[in-house]
Amino acid sequence: MQRFALIGAGFIGAVHAENLAANPSVDLVVVYDVDLSRARALTGRFGGRPTDDESDAFDPSEVDAVFVASSTDTHAAHLRRAADAGLAVLCEKPLAPTLAEATEVVEYVEASGIVAMVDFNRRFDRDHAHLKRIIDEGGIGAIELVQMSSRGPSLPPVDYLRVSGGQLRDQTVHFFDLCRWIAGQDPVSVAATGSVLVDPALTGFGDVDTSVATLTLPSGALVQIDSVRRTGYGYDERIEVMGSSGLVESRRQSPGNVSQYSSTGIVSTGLYAGWFERVRPTYAAALAAFVTALETRTPSPAPLRDGLRAQAIAEAATASLGSGRTETVVY
Amino acid sequence: MQRFALIGAGFIGAVHAENLAANPSVDLVVVYDVDLSRARALTGRFGGRPTDDESDAFDPSEVDAVFVASSTDTHAAHLRRAADAGLAVLCEKPLAPTLAEATEVVEYVEASGIVAMVDFNRRFDRDHAHLKRIIDEGGIGAIELVQMSSRGPSLPPVDYLRVSGGQLRDQTVHFFDLCRWIAGQDPVSVAATGSVLVDPALTGFGDVDTSVATLTLPSGALVQIDSVRRTGYGYDERIEVMGSSGLVESRRQSPGNVSQYSSTGIVSTGLYAGWFERVRPTYAAALAAFVTALETRTPSPAPLRDGLRAQAIAEAATASLGSGRTETVVY
Amino acid sequence: MQRFALIGAGFIGAVHAENLAANPSVDLVVVYDVDLSRARALTGRFGGRPTDDESDAFDPSEVDAVFVASSTDTHAAHLRRAADAGLAVLCEKPLAPTLAEATEVVEYVEASGIVAMVDFNRRFDRDHAHLKRIIDEGGIGAIELVQMSSRGPSLPPVDYLRVSGGQLRDQTVHFFDLCRWIAGQDPVSVAATGSVLVDPALTGFGDVDTSVATLTLPSGALVQIDSVRRTGYGYDERIEVMGSSGLVESRRQSPGNVSQYSSTGIVSTGLYAGWFERVRPTYAAALAAFVTALETRTPSPAPLRDGLRAQAIAEAATASLGSGRTETVVY
Amino acid sequence: MQRFALIGAGFIGAVHAENLAANPSVDLVVVYDVDLSRARALTGRFGGRPTDDESDAFDPSEVDAVFVASSTDTHAAHLRRAADAGLAVLCEKPLAPTLAEATEVVEYVEASGIVAMVDFNRRFDRDHAHLKRIIDEGGIGAIELVQMSSRGPSLPPVDYLRVSGGQLRDQTVHFFDLCRWIAGQDPVSVAATGSVLVDPALTGFGDVDTSVATLTLPSGALVQIDSVRRTGYGYDERIEVMGSSGLVESRRQSPGNVSQYSSTGIVSTGLYAGWFERVRPTYAAALAAFVTALETRTPSPAPLRDGLRAQAIAEAATASLGSGRTETVVY
Incomplete structure (x- = not known):
């Protein structure tokens, strides 16, 4: 069972919340959004604890993996935070608004050794x-x-x-x-x-x-x-x-x-x-592949560098x- | 919101439980099975109260509609009980093992005036x-x-x-x-x-x-x-x-x-x-049509007589x- | 080279005349019709000699095979004549208006030993x-x-x-x-x-x-x-x-x-x-199969009995x- | 009835000969090839007079239109000759090996006022x-x-x-x-x-x-x-x-x-x-379109300039x- 935090409760966050809830190997424990009411709307339907305190989503004692579905300009910050916390991370694309920023964060995350995947769902x-x-x-x-x-x-x-x-x-x-x-x-x-x-x-x-x-x-x-x-x-x-x-x-x-x-x-x-x-x-299939990689300790099916x-x-x-x-x- | 009891927690009962849980106009309140552990397996995943006491499923103070997904030889008895309790009923086919028995129960149910549908899902x-x-x-x-x-x-x-x-x-x-x-x-x-x-x-x-x-x-x-x-x-x-x-x-x-x-x-x-x-x-589409009929007080989309x-x-x-x-x- | 007589110069006769002319192993030598002008219309386009004298079409010194495309009520007579002359015959269906007549003519033709085919073109x-x-x-x-x-x-x-x-x-x-x-x-x-x-x-x-x-x-x-x-x-x-x-x-x-x-x-x-x-x-494919059977002395691809x-x-x-x-x- | 000369009796010439023979508005009168035996092979099957004398193909008293199916390096010369003789011309592509030569011949032909078409058959x-x-x-x-x-x-x-x-x-x-x-x-x-x-x-x-x-x-x-x-x-x-x-x-x-x-x-x-x-x-459809243009005195369905x-x-x-x-x- 992988404990997940979901970052971002907008349109695509709601899609991921539904898939997280339906995946039998996933426990959706936290939904974070800067707007607490949006987080609540998702936890009401799909379970988990709503929060507007970002640190709840990166607490390794409660969470194994983070799903970054926030706005594009915050992806890099959330990726770094996951790396710092040693949490696996599945991140919406693009990784950052510019190639330079994206390169920087990918190198940072790679250095940390966490399992990280960019959500190239069409694969x-x-x-x-x-x-x-x-x-x-x-x-x-x-x-x-x-x-x-x-x-x-x-x-x-x-x-x-x-x-x-x-x-x-x-x-x-x-x-x-x-x-x-x-x-x-x-x-x-x-x-x-x-x-x-x-x-x-x-x-x-x-x-x-x-x-x-x-x-x-x-x-x-x-x-x-x-x-x-x-x-x-x-x-x-x-x-x-x-x-x-x-x-x-x-x-x-x-x-x-x-x-x-x-x-x-x-x-x-x-x-x-x-x-x-x-x-x-x-989306559900991409999530399932990420979870399988975590459970079987196999490489990320779409390493961040592929996003680069x-x-x-x-x-x-x-x-x-x-x-x-x-x-x-x-x- | 329609409060549903599900009768029968076998293979097809599980299919219906999932659809009942996912339908936004349905509240799955009771799952009945002669084998309480089977009922529990479904309520654990899809909500509602498990029971092996049939009368829980036909209590008009708690339930608006009954979904009969039990074994074929008990369909007729469950249909009569729903008629007696004045509950709407959606029933798996066939209505009874023989045409004579089916005819008898359909006439009984029709006389009661409840909304009843045979689950001709392919429609x-x-x-x-x-x-x-x-x-x-x-x-x-x-x-x-x-x-x-x-x-x-x-x-x-x-x-x-x-x-x-x-x-x-x-x-x-x-x-x-x-x-x-x-x-x-x-x-x-x-x-x-x-x-x-x-x-x-x-x-x-x-x-x-x-x-x-x-x-x-x-x-x-x-x-x-x-x-x-x-x-x-x-x-x-x-x-x-x-x-x-x-x-x-x-x-x-x-x-x-x-x-x-x-x-x-x-x-x-x-x-x-x-x-x-x-x-x-x-299956989900058939259920949705039944619920819509209940909510809009329109005729059953597949009256029991069609089953006959x-x-x-x-x-x-x-x-x-x-x-x-x-x-x-x-x- | 197989020398053919065509019997009948109506709509379907014209179709067959075109195919006979186009088949490189066929020499269309005679076109017979009770109406000489219809025969002429075909020989003008596809070659061969027009005639309204039936015996021209069954002359073994000039003809190897007969294509019977006349009206249904004359098929049997033309089949018998081909049998009598020892000519191969390809015949439009049905062989005769009634099953009894058809049976009779098939037995007659089979006794003669000629190669005969019913034109089941859809094969x-x-x-x-x-x-x-x-x-x-x-x-x-x-x-x-x-x-x-x-x-x-x-x-x-x-x-x-x-x-x-x-x-x-x-x-x-x-x-x-x-x-x-x-x-x-x-x-x-x-x-x-x-x-x-x-x-x-x-x-x-x-x-x-x-x-x-x-x-x-x-x-x-x-x-x-x-x-x-x-x-x-x-x-x-x-x-x-x-x-x-x-x-x-x-x-x-x-x-x-x-x-x-x-x-x-x-x-x-x-x-x-x-x-x-x-x-x-x-039609052309059926004709080609018949001609191949004649040239390779293999059995008829659709014996008359199949018509029966x-x-x-x-x-x-x-x-x-x-x-x-x-x-x-x-x- | 349009009287045609065919220039060239190679592979594609044979294709055109067959289509010329089958077109009810065409009379194939001459087939020219430098190799008389090749011309003969076609006239034997499709009619017309074989010749290895090019001037037979451009004789306005016998011919209305020329189909140029010769080798690419002779197209331009044949186009000019058709223009000089005032004959309509249907020409295989390309019009000439280089764009410069092609431009020259197109301008020459256009000046002559004959109906000319490049055989863009895929249209x-x-x-x-x-x-x-x-x-x-x-x-x-x-x-x-x-x-x-x-x-x-x-x-x-x-x-x-x-x-x-x-x-x-x-x-x-x-x-x-x-x-x-x-x-x-x-x-x-x-x-x-x-x-x-x-x-x-x-x-x-x-x-x-x-x-x-x-x-x-x-x-x-x-x-x-x-x-x-x-x-x-x-x-x-x-x-x-x-x-x-x-x-x-x-x-x-x-x-x-x-x-x-x-x-x-x-x-x-x-x-x-x-x-x-x-x-x-x-190929047959392109020829038919050319013949229709000749008969109805409408513009070429594919003017030479389109080839350019x-x-x-x-x-x-x-x-x-x-x-x-x-x-x-x-x-």
């Missing part, structure tokens, strides 16, 4: 994980071409976007991680192209809403990632990997399986309307967007 | 319900031909089958109900054909493991239902309805969406290995299996 | 043939359940239907043959149910437009065939075979592969509008439609 | 054309992102590749044309990345076998094209266009529709083994491959 998507298993077992030979689509149904609020760091750092970063994880290689260079097609306001702060990044792996394999903020047809996520002897695809997902035939065609259930329902099961590397690719991609050149990734 | 399958909605909105015109497949992955234990009443009463009965529900018509006649292809032991008690039933609706529309106890490829459930202007299909369901392309073909995720994972969400009618079709189908003749259904 | 459908290959190679184990759908887009003219012999003899007979061919077994009994849902005029001559037949094979395996004269969504043909270890399906066919995603669903290319485009390639057996099943099915009983098939 | 693929129709009718709103895959099953002979001009000029050029044609816009810039993953010999002459090109349209819409010389799973061609309100896809094509279900997954018919069977119907523009994009893409920069396309 735990059932279909993506199945795709990787097929590749790892040699099902398609050596990887030669990867395509990933990351397409949200609607533009997030412009106020959110303004401070997000840009589409490649905020949205595509998940897929930069998937790329490394699936291929087992660190991209050497990246070329990115982007446009503002949805809301001209993005131009004001140098962001784009539709972009394409092409990465080159050390083996020469190529990776294409398209990122779209607003589709007209729901949430669209898809991975396709071509190897020397075959191809494997984690297909678009629909929440239903109904088809209607008429003289004008066949109409089938569309894609998920939003990203959350599609992605929801991955994904951020490094995002930096190079963002630079390429400006320069119109292929940029080398500096890890 | 609440997201895809089947979507299919019905399309039909009800005129999407395919008048129904002309219906096909339903009910195919389990493996033969249930022969000891279970021996007392099950036969494949048509035990397995196909769910689809007899779906047929009535989808078409909004009561079949007038049925012809059934069956074989023993999996285990010759079934011949000893007159059962079959593979069968086909053809029903005729009052409109002349035809319905084919195939029932298979053991496929070699997982759990296979599928409904197709052809109307005068189109066709709608609730397709086979896979738990994943991965496809692998090679020179020998395209391999995609197969069907669910078992029936339970496929059908699981329907499905049983009547099963009787006629079973008779046809023996006679080799098309048999009229007597309601 | 040569690429997908159906692939399905059979998988079954024959043991891909699904022993056959347990077969489903076939035969659904035309629109009701043929009532004048045609009046003399067609009824839906089971006219339409379903192709699938009775497919059933025998796929399973490699002769059905022992059949139960059929039918309705008039499209045009009440059919009631006047005892026909139906929507029907279901259930056949039992000697192994106990069950076969369902639905036959529909008028769908609202195009031409729909589909075969599914379940065995003891798996299932194989020759799926519905679309003439295109376009999908459109929107917020209301995914719209894909519908089915073929008519039967002819869907079935067209099977399919007709015998149709007779029993038609009887069942009237009696409401399962009927034994008499071969 | 006439049934599914691609359907996709374009949906877009043109506003089915997905304004184009925002296009993805095209061009993937051959096996590496062409290295001797062919050595003189092909490189993957982007030789293979991707078809898709540069499709991009312009679908979007109705001329790309302003292109960035390309490529690798040698299949045969190191390509490095010797600066070619790649796996590449990705990203184009930017004047509207800001982005286009990704991946080009692969050797898949391990057959011929793979696919177009996907996302617009402001939806997405449309011309899907991968299989030559069959069989699915086999087992406990380990669902195996379906794979892709076409080679490009030719997949693309074959487009596609070549211009290929030049810029090839330059980007070397420079690592986004390159502007110069038309």
Whole structure:
């Protein structure tokens, strides 16, 4: 049984609280939030003690592991505190607003020797994980071409976007991680192209809403990632990997399986309307993998350094967007 | 808030307990089982008071509704007791081992005026319900031909089958109900054909493991239902309805969406290995529909009499299996 | 090189003329029709000598094989004439209007020793043939359940239907043959149910437009065939075979592969509008198989007797439609 | 009736001869080849007079239109000769080995006023054309992102590749044309990345076998094209266009529709083994469109200048491959 403290009781904190409560190997003992009433709302439904005193969440006599689901600017501080207390930590991404800060905190945490994981939940998507298993077992030979689509149904609020760091750092970063994880290689260079097609306001702060990044792996394999903020047809996520002897695809997902035939065609259930329902099961699966690592004393399924590397690719991609050149990734 | 007593803490009782605990409009107050330790196992996880005193479950001062998930031979007694206490009741099917007993208890309960529902959970399958909605909105015109497949992955234990009443009463009965529900018509006649292809032991008690039933609706529309106890490829459930202007299909369901392309073909995720994972969400949806009916004082979404009618079709189908003749259904 | 005479220059004769002309092992030497101008229309496009003198088509010094594509009531006479002349013969189905006449002519032709084939073209459908290959190679184990759908887009003219012999003899007979061919077994009994849902005029001559037949094979395996004269969504043909270890399906066919995603669903290319485009390639494939049999001196890929057996099943099915009983098939 | 001369009786010439013979509005009168025996082989099967005298093919008293299917280095000369003779011309691509030569001949032909078409046959693929129709009718709103895959099953002979001009000029050029044609816009810039993953010999002459090109349209819409010389799973061609309100896809094509279900997954018919069977119907469709333009005196469905523009994009893409920069396309 692993005793957990949850840091942060906002939207994503509530998702994690529900998964912590449902995991049979987890005891949710503390929920911390600067706003005590928010913490209380979660402990009322999922158990544990609410607190607005941060030190309650980092008390090694009561807690084995900390789940950091607070706002991005406080991640680094909470990671350090977990390291100081010798507690295992599962942390939402990104680890820090800038790559420099993130690098600093990762080195700090690594020095402490605690088990730490960045919550790259998409690695735990059932279909993506199945795709990787097929590749790892040699099902398609050596990887030669990867395509990933990351397409949200609607533009997030412009106020959110303004401070997000840009589409490649905020949205595509998940897929930069998937790329490394699936291929087992660190991209050497990246070329990115982007446009503002949805809301001209993005131009004001140098962001784009539709972009394409092409990465080159050390083996020469190529990776294409398209990122779209607003589709007209729901949430669209898809991975396709071509190897020397075959191809494997984690297909678009629909929440239903109904088809209607008429003289004008066949109409089938569309894609998920939003990203959350599609992605929801991955949070519980990521948590379960972290808990298993703790119980079996095996390495973190997503070391903090993986978060750094994904951020490094995002930096190079963002630079390429400006320069119109292929940029080398500096890890 | 509806206060519920759960009667029966076996496998299916545990499923219902979890759904009762998760439904925000339900307060699970009592779990009754003849074996108190089984009741306790559920209340420990899902809340409520365990008891082996049946009268605790039918106390109107504490309970608004009873969920009957006990063994089949006690359903009738529990239904009567709920009627006597004036409690709403949601009951597992079948209502009683024989049609005669079922008819008697349904009339008793109807006379009492309580809200009562038979747990025809497949009506609440997201895809089947979507299919019905399309039909009800005129999407395919008048129904002309219906096909339903009910195919389990493996033969249930022969000891279970021996007392099950036969494949048509035990397995196909769910689809007899779906047929009535989808078409909004009561079949007038049925012809059934069956074989023993999996285990010759079934011949000893007159059962079959593979069968086909053809029903005729009052409109002349035809319905084919195939029932298979053991496929070699997982759990296979599928409904197709052809109307005068189109066709709608609730397709086979896979738990994943991965496809692998090679020179020998395209391999995609197969069907669910078992029936339970496929059908699981329907239990919570059926419960939610019952609770909504209670809260909005609207009619039962599956009156007990619907259970009777499905049983009547099963009787006629079973008779046809023996006679080799098309048999009229007597309601 | 096989020298062919074509008997009959109507719609289906023109289809065969085109295939004869395109087959590199065939020399189309004569086209016979009672109406010389129709014969001429074909020889103008596809070569050969037009004639309205039947004896030209059965002259062994000029002709090796005869393709009988004349009207049904003359098939038997042309078959006998081919037998008398010692010519190989490929004949459109049915062999004769009644089972008795058909039996007589088959015995006559068999006695002559010529190579004769009934044009069961659906056996040569690429997908159906692939399905059979998988079954024959043991891909699904022993056959347990077969489903076939035969659904035309629109009701043929009532004048045609009046003399067609009824839906089971006219339409379903192709699938009775497919059933025998796929399973490699002769059905022992059949139960059929039918309705008039499209045009009440059919009631006047005892026909139906929507029907279901259930056949039992000697192994106990069950076969369902639905036959529909008028769908609202195009031409729909589909075969599914379940065995003891798996299932194989020759799926519905679309003439295109376009999908459109929107917020209301995914719209894909519908089915073929008519039967002819869907079935067209099977005629050339059937001819090619016949020619190969001639050239390699191997047995007919569809002996005339197979035509008889399919007709015998149709007779029993038609009887069942009237009696409401399962009927034994008499071969 | 349009009288055609066919120039070139090699592999692709034979394909065109068959289509010319089958087109009811075409009279194939002359087949020219420097090797008279090759011309004869075609006229023997498809009609017309064989010749090795080029002037027979450009005689306006006998010929209305010329189909140029000769070797690439003679295309320009044949185009000029058709222009001089005032004959309509349908020409295989590319129009000339270099963009400069191609520009020169296009201007020469345009000045002559003849109807001229470059044989961009993929525009006439049934599914691609359907996709374009949906877009043109506003089915997905304004184009925002296009993805095209061009993937051959096996590496062409290295001797062919050595003189092909490189993957982007030789293979991707078809898709540069499709991009312009679908979007109705001329790309302003292109960035390309490529690798040698299949045969190191390509490095010797600066070619790649796996590449990705990203184009930017004047509207800001982005286009990704991946080009692969050797898949391990057959011929793979696919177009996907996302617009402001939806997405449309011309899907991968299989030559069959069989699915086999087992406990380990669902195996379906794979892709076409080679490009030719997949693309074959487009040649006849392109010819038909040309003939229709002649008969109805409407503009060429693919003016020669379109060939130039596609070549211009290929030049810029090839330059980007070397420079690592986004390159502007110069038309």
